[in-house]
Amino acid sequence: MNYSFGLPLKHNFAEQIYYNGLFLPHEIKMILDLWKDDETLKATLSAGESGEYVDELRKSSVMFIKNEPQNKWVYDKMAGLAMKTNNERYWFDLLGFEEELQLTRYSEGDFFDWHMDFGAGDISARKLSITVQLSDPDEYEGGDLQFMANQKVISAPREKGTIIVFPSFVMHRVTPITKGVRQSIVGWVWGPPYR
Numbered sequence: 001m002n003y004s005f006g007l008p009l010k011h012n013f014a015e016q017i018y019y020n021g022l023f024l025p026h027e028i029k030m031i032l033d034l035w036k037d038d039e040t041l042k043a044t045l046s047a048g049e050s051g052e053y054v055d056e057l058r059k060s061s062v063m064f065i066k067n068e069p070q071n072k073w074v075y076d077k078m079a080g081l082a083m084k085t086n087n088e089r090y091w092f093d094l095l096g097f098e099e100e101l102q103l104t105r106y107s108e109g110d111f112f113d114w115h116m117d118f119g120a121g122d123i124s125a126r127k128l129s130i131t132v133q134l135s136d137p138d139e140y141e142g143g144d145l146q147f148m149a150n151q152k153v154i155s156a157p158r159e160k161g162t163i164i165v166f167p168s169f170v171m172h173r174v175t176p177i178t179k180g181v182r183q184s185i186v187g188w189v190w191g192p193p194y195r
Ligand SMILES: O=C(O)CCC(=O)C(=O)O
Pocket: 104, 112, 117, 131, 132, 145, 172, 173, 174, 184, 186
């Protein structure tokens, strides 16, 4: 059966893509040094807006990497990789980072349960999510970034410096930290509605 609308077919989709070695150790140190406890927000999200659900979806501390000249190199690196990945894999329409890059810190007991970064409202503009592993795997236990593709759960590599790019509609979570601290950068590339 073939009933074509006449548009060319092109696909190279992957639920998530991993890169290594793009951030050098001294660059990761510079990023970690941006952390300021007094700029930190406690990120908590409830599962339902109506208040009937008390289960928390998320517990972590976050702050934002200001889009200022001294941080431009971080934005440039993340943007370059997002565009490369997009050109090879997704061909989404992208506009850029319309939200500041987020620095996240998960301490013992912190987690981020299954969610999409995409949804109704402003976040419907999120097209690609990018995460950078900023902690050495032996600095923490638990804290796995995992993806759900149907019933298969896939854990992202934990190696410090690994960058993970994925479409913002892919389900993912960070499992509870049982020991130590995990830090990450999270960025969202925005684009116009899907068409
Ligand atoms: O910390 C991570 O690697 C991912 C966090 C996350 O999923 C988010 O902030 O939306």
